Amino acid sequence: MEVFYNSTRSRENNGKLSGVTASQAILKGLSDDGGLFVPDHIPALDKSLRELSKMEYKQVAYEVMKLYLTDFTEEELKTCIERAYDEKFDTDVIAPLVEAEGAYYLELFHGATIAFKDMALSILPHLMITSAKKNQIKNEIVILTATSGDTGKAALAGFAGVEGTRIIVFYPKNGVSPIQEKQMVTQKGANTLVVGIHGNFDDAQTGVKKIFSDKELAKEMDAKGFQFSSANSINIGRLVPQICYYVYAYAKLLAEGKIADGDQINVVVPTGNFGNILAAFYAKNMGLPIKKLICASNDNKVLYDFFRTGTYDRNREFMLTSSPSMDILISSNLERLIYRIAGNDPEKNAELMAALGGQGKYEITDEMKKGLDDFYGNYASEAETAAEIKRLYESCGYVIDTHTAVASAVYQKYGKETGDTAKTVIASTASPFKFTRSVMNAIDAKYDAMGDFELVDELSRLANVKVPNAIEEIRTAPVLHDKQCDVDKMQDTVKEFLGM
Numbered sequence: 444m445e446v447f448y449n450s451t452r453s454r455e456n457n458g459k460l461s462g463v464t465a466s467q468a469i470l471k472g473l474s475d476d477g478g479l480f481v482p483d484h485i486p487a488l489d490k491s492l493r494e495l496s497k498m499e500y501k502q503v504a505y506e507v508m509k510l511y512l513t514d515f516t517e518e519e520l521k522t523c524i525e526r527a528y529d530e531k532f533d534t535d536v537i538a539p540l541v542e543a544e545g546a547y548y549l550e551l552f553h554g555a556t557i558a559f560k561d562m563a564l565s566i567l568p569h570l571m572i573t574s575a576k577k578n579q580i581k582n583e584i585v586i587l588t589a590t591s592g593d594t595g596k597a598a599l600a601g602f603a604g605v606e607g608t609r610i611i612v613f614y615p616k617n618g619v620s621p622i623q624e625k626q627m628v629t630q631k632g633a634n635t636l637v638v639g640i641h642g643n644f645d646d647a648q649t650g651v652k653k654i655f656s657d658k659e660l661a662k663e664m665d666a667k668g669f670q671f672s673s674a675n676s677i678n679i680g681r682l683v684p685q686i687c688y689y690v691y692a693y694a695k696l697l698a699e700g701k702i703a704d705g706d707q708i709n710v711v712v713p714t715g716n717f718g719n720i721l722a723a724f725y726a727k728n729m730g731l732p733i734k735k736l737i738c739a740s741n742d743n744k745v746l747y748d749f750f751r752t753g754t755y756d757r758n759r760e761f762m763l764t765s766s767p768s769m770d771i772l773i774s775s776n777l778e779r780l781i782y783r784i785a786g787n788d789p790e791k792n793a794e795l796m797a798a799l800g801g802q803g804k805y806e807i808t809d810e811m812k813k814g815l816d817d818f819y820g821n822y823a824s825e826a827e828t829a830a831e832i833k834r835l836y837e838s839c840g841y842v843i844d845t846h847t848a849v850a851s852a853v854y855q856k857y858g859k860e861t862g863d864t865a866k867t868v869i870a871s872t873a874s875p876f877k878f879t880r881s882v883m884n885a886i887d888a889k890y891d892a893m894g895d896f897e898l899v900d901e902l903s904r905l906a907n908v909k910v911p912n913a914i915e916e917i918r919t920a921p922v923l924h925d926k927q928c929d930v931d932k933m934q935d936t937v938k939e940f941l942g943m
């Protein structure tokens with residue numbers, strides 16, 4: 444059955460009552476009314492988990508994605524999957540499942556930038572150019588991104604060298620870590636541009652939004668054969684590929700005899716924008732036997748409070764933590780869950796989102812709260828996160844990154860609170876090599892005296908894991924981007940790069 448995509452905020456799409464196709468939703472990113480695209484129904488898996496357990500990652504990805512991207516042909520989708528999950532990943536398995544202390548860590552960090560965003564950003568460019576072709580779009584697609592560090596590099600790595608696309612990344616010149624900056628400014632590919640702006644992340648974000656919504660510029664661009672699109676995590680072209688690895692993980696456990704047919708598992712996800720855990724929720728609704736979706740937050744525990752009280756309140760101090768990719772007070776993808784537990788009611792959802800925009804908070808109804816039964820929320824403080832890295836390393840030699848440690852610590856709390864012993868998959872979202880200093884300091888404070896690359900070698904020795912290519916490369920890679928600009932010159936910089 445074909446799946447169409449509706450906005451979470453109104454019953455209309457471009458003046459029509461029916462939804463848009465998957466390829467149109469991917470091209471647009473966000474609906475015109477500011478809502479997020481959601482599938483009009485969640486398709487059920489049409490292969491048994493036993494059958495899926497005999498497949499490799501790419502085949503499982505096809506079996507899941509074909510159910511959502513119903514206007515893609517088999518050949519189109521398989522080509523996108525082949526191009527995405529290739530030797531950019533340092534293991535054929537793509538997403539290995541590592542057992543430690545009886546839990547299963549699903550390592551989603553074996554792609555080009557050693558964080559889980561590669562799982563979706565390595566396929567998004569291919570889904571996007573295929574979507575452009577299907578919709579007879581002749582323009583080159585220009586991806587504009589503002590980044591506080593991680594998304595920028597993952598998007599650059601995904602779009603670099605992809606024909607028919609260009610990518611421009613703006614980052615705060617003095618607002619990212621030295622390793623993050625080095626990763627971005629060494630990016631190869633004639634279709635890439637990396638620019639440090641004289642301002643903070645909010646300035647970069649606001650500047651990009653302004654360029655996106657400039658109607659005059661859009662016309663000028665169209666005349667020159669360009670149009671903008673977004674690689675933001677609200678794009679369904681990022682959400683759908685994330686569903687695949689939950690199905691894959693379950694199938695693997697089945698294949699290895701760790702679980703029996705029909706057994707329920709728990710899934711723990713270190714959460715920021717709520718995209719990764721929403722993908723697990725979709726997997727559950729497709730028929731994957733998931734018991735609890737365990738949502739792990741760091742000190743920015745707005746989601747923990749929401750699951751506990753039913754009130755989402757962003758009015759609080761923003762905390763900088765050692766798990767920066769989860770330092771978020773507005774979890775954009777939560778809107779898709781809110782819409783669903785409101786009974787797919789766009790008016791109710793729009794009302795709550797307006798309250799969030801205005802007062803910075805909203806409260807859901809008692810009826811809606813029942814829809815949250817699938818979830819368990821908790822959080823780990825900075826001290827608890829560091830202690831979990833040390834504890835797990837000392838107990839079994841396995842070294843996890845700070846984000847994964849938040850999830851692991853929350854899983855410990857969940858186990859103590861509930862006594863639940865169901866098999867559990869913990870989403871491991873970054874390589875410890877991406878956050879070497881925090882990880883090593885957690886294991887022993889003495890490491891603080893060492894230099895960045897010295898620490899990398901020490902971690903490699905300690906964990907008995909080879910230094911990932913992504914880190915090896917930046918040791919010696921030449922700087923290829925040194926452009927900087929003032930915030931009010933961002934649009935000129937874009938035009939110059941496009942030869943306008």
Ligand SMILES: *Cc1c(COP(=O)(O)O)cnc(C)c1O
Nearest residue numbers: 714715716717718719768872873
């Ligand atoms: C982005 C990110 C997260 C948070 O994922 P969401 O989908 O935004 O909830 C967690 N860990 C790492 C390492 C990330 O890069």
